[in-house]
Amino acid sequence: MRAVIVAVGVAFLVSLFCTPIAIRVFTRLKAGQPIRAEGPVMHQGKKGTPTMGGVVFILATVIAYVAGHLALTTLPDAQIAQVEPTITALVLLGLMVFSGAVGFIDDFLKVRKRHSGGLNKRGKLLGQILVGAVFGVIALYFPSTMTDAQGTLTKTETVGSTTLSFIRDIPALELTKVGAVVLFIFVVMAATNGVNLTDGLDGLATGASVMVLAAYALIAFWQYRHWCADPNYTQDYCYSVRDPLEIALIAGAAAGACVGFLWWNTSPARIFMGDTGALGLGGLIAGMAMSTRTILLLPIIGGLFVIITMSVVIQIISFRTTGKRVFRMSPLQHHFELAGWSEVNIVVRFWIIAGIGVAIALGLFYSEFLASVG
Numbered sequence: 001m002r003a004v005i006v007a008v009g010v011a012f013l014v015s016l017f018c019t020p021i022a023i024r025v026f027t028r029l030k031a032g033q034p035i036r037a038e039g040p041v042m043h044q045g046k047k048g049t050p051t052m053g054g055v056v057f058i059l060a061t062v063i064a065y066v067a068g069h070l071a072l073t074t075l076p077d078a079q080i081a082q083v084e085p086t087i088t089a090l091v092l093l094g095l096m097v098f099s100g101a102v103g104f105i106d107d108f109l110k111v112r113k114r115h116s117g118g119l120n121k122r123g124k125l126l127g128q129i130l131v132g133a134v135f136g137v138i139a140l141y142f143p144s145t146m147t148d149a150q151g152t153l154t155k156t157e158t159v160g161s162t163t164l165s166f167i168r169d170i171p172a173l174e175l176t177k178v179g180a181v182v183l184f185i186f187v188v189m190a191a192t193n194g195v196n197l198t199d200g201l202d203g204l205a206t207g208a209s210v211m212v213l214a215a216y217a218l219i220a221f222w223q224y225r226h227w228c229a230d231p232n233y234t235q236d237y238c239y240s241v242r243d244p245l246e247i248a249l250i251a252g253a254a255a256g257a258c259v260g261f262l263w264w265n266t267s268p269a270r271i272f273m274g275d276t277g278a279l280g281l282g283g284l285i286a287g288m289a290m291s292t293r294t295i296l297l298l299p300i301i302g303g304l305f306v307i308i309t310m311s312v313v314i315q316i317i318s319f320r321t322t323g324k325r326v327f328r329m330s331p332l333q334h335h336f337e338l339a340g341w342s343e344v345n346i347v348v349r350f351w352i353i354a355g356i357g358v359a360i361a362l363g364l365f366y367s368e369f370l371a372s373v374g
Contacts, residue, residue, distance in 0.1 A: 004221065007068030007249045008256035014060035015260025019053065023264065023271045026050035031111045033272050049269060052107045054277020057257035058100045061284075062093060064253035072245075088243035091139045091159050092250045092287045095131065099192055099283025102127035103275030118275070125189070131283060132188035136160065136181035139290060144242055156229070157242035160184060165293040167368040168239065184290055187298070191289075192282030194305030197312055197331045199278040202267035204333060204347045206258050208304050208354040209281045213255035215301050215358045216288040219365055220247035223292065226369075237372035239293075247291050254284055267344050297364065303357025304350055308332050 026032075032048035069085065102124060110118035119127070139160035162180045164173035175183065199205035224244035227233060241247075258281070264270045273281075289298040299306050311332035318326045327335040336346050 001221070003068040003071040003245070004217065004249050004252045006071040007064040007253040010067040011057075011060045011064035011253040011256035012260040014063050015057045015257040016263055017260075018060065019056050019261055019264045019271060022053055022056045023050050026052060026271070031107075033274070034110050034114055046269070049272055051111065051272045051274035052104060052276045053261060053265065053271040054100055054103065054273040054275075054280050057254070057261045057273070057277060058096055058280045060257035060260065061096065061250065061254045064256065065089065065093060065250055068249045068253065086243045086246050087138065087142050087144065088159050088246045088291060089250065091135050092247065092284060092291065094138075095135050095188070095283035095287040096254070096280045098131045098135075099128070099188070100276050100280025102131065103196075103277070103279035106279075107274040107276050128189045128192055128279075129185055132185035132286075133181060135287070136184035136188075139184065139287075140177050140180050157240065159242050160290045161293055164295065166296040167294060167365050169293050183295070184286070187289060187295060188283055188286040190309070191286035191298070191302070191305070192279045194302060194309045195282035195285065196275060196278040198305055198308045198333075199273060200331055200333050201337075201343050201347050202269035203262055203265050204350055205278055205281070206262045206265050206273060207347070207351050208302075209285070210255050210258045210262065211351070211354050211358045212285055212302050212305075213251045213258065213281075213288070215362055216285070216292060217248050217251035217255060218362065219292050219294065220244045220251060220288075222365075222369075224248060235373075237369065241291065241293055244292075247288065250284075251288055254281070267347065294365070297361050300357055300364070301361040303360075304354035307353065311335070 027050050031050055031052055033046065033051040102119070105127070106118035106124060108118070140158055140162065143158045144156045160180060161169050162175050162177055163169035163171060164175060164183070195205055195209065198208060220241075221244070223239040223241050226235070226238050227244055228238035228240045230238075261271075261273065261277075265273065285298070285302060289295045289301075294301075308331045311327060312330045314326050315330035318324055328338040329335055333346050333350065337343065
């Protein structure tokens with residue numbers, strides 16, 4: 001627990017104090033956010049606000065991970081902990097960094113062209129597929145190893161699973177490794193685009209991501225406390241996951257970094273996370289679902305992202321089939337803007353929706369544990 005707390009604190013402080021530096025640097029570089037002409041009229045006043053702020057909290061998360069590992073070295077030897085960096089960390093941080101890199105290219109092109117159209121849809125899609133495929137393969141094809149009392153080296157858990165999961169793996173829903181990688185690519189694409197579509201109002205995506213990441217930190221730490229790899233824990237209802245303390249540490253660090261960033265990103269935002277931050281957070285959240293074996297729980301934990309994504313899908317289908325729009329504008333937050341809601345009201349109410357999804361998901365997770373021990 002000490003390592004997680006250290007990581008959260010370091011990430012928060014780095015993000016809080018480095019974001020103003022990023023604001024000055026991006027302002028000096030004229031890296032202002034172009035605003036779509038067809039977007040809400042009230043957004044035109046945001047034109048020129050520095051973007052690519054996601055660089056700050058991605059960097060803060062990586063720094064906090066290192067700090068958390070330094071804290072791990074002080075833990076008692078009897079406690080199960082991953083003192084050395086793991087494949088799990090490589091996958092989770094890699095997803096965050098490289099998904100963020102795809103977003104950075106998009107943001108850079110927008111700034112360079114002085115136009116809201118950055119990386120084309122095909123390029124962004126290919127980037128997401130590539131990132132998902134690379135880290136999906138690493139997650140499925142590189143199991144951890146352990147040495148028993150006789151010195152025999154044995155393979156154990158991979159970061160991901162070839163079994164579809166809800167709160168645990170579902171044995172009846174077995175996939176091949178190739179199938180599991182394809183599924184993970186889809187999860188990465190869904191999560192990155194979901195967060196990206198939600199990032200339309202000051203602080204909206206940042207605050208929702210804090211809740212989701214905090215939930216995964218709690219889930220992973222609970223799995224760590226009831227971990228099948230812990231020789232001191234022999235109950236039948238343990239969790240077969242890999243490196244749960246690593247997962248909790250990274251989720252906590254990312255949540256702390258987002259809170260620090262939110263100080264400057266809340267309305268009126270002095271900096272936007274851009275696609276750099278939105279895709280980076282989406283990639284990390286997808287990795288959290290895979291590594292904690294809770295893929296089918298993700299749509300509930302990230303319920304707000306699902307609702308906003310579905311509003312876009314519904315709008316497109318309706319317009320292409322009937323020529324009529326269901327919403328005044330999509331994504332959904334812009335519909336309520338045009339309906340006369342203030343930006344702050346929309347953000348707070350959508351945060352409440354995000355919190356409800358997180359609460360339901362955590363309730364399901366804990367109730368399954370209670371049913372197992374009962």
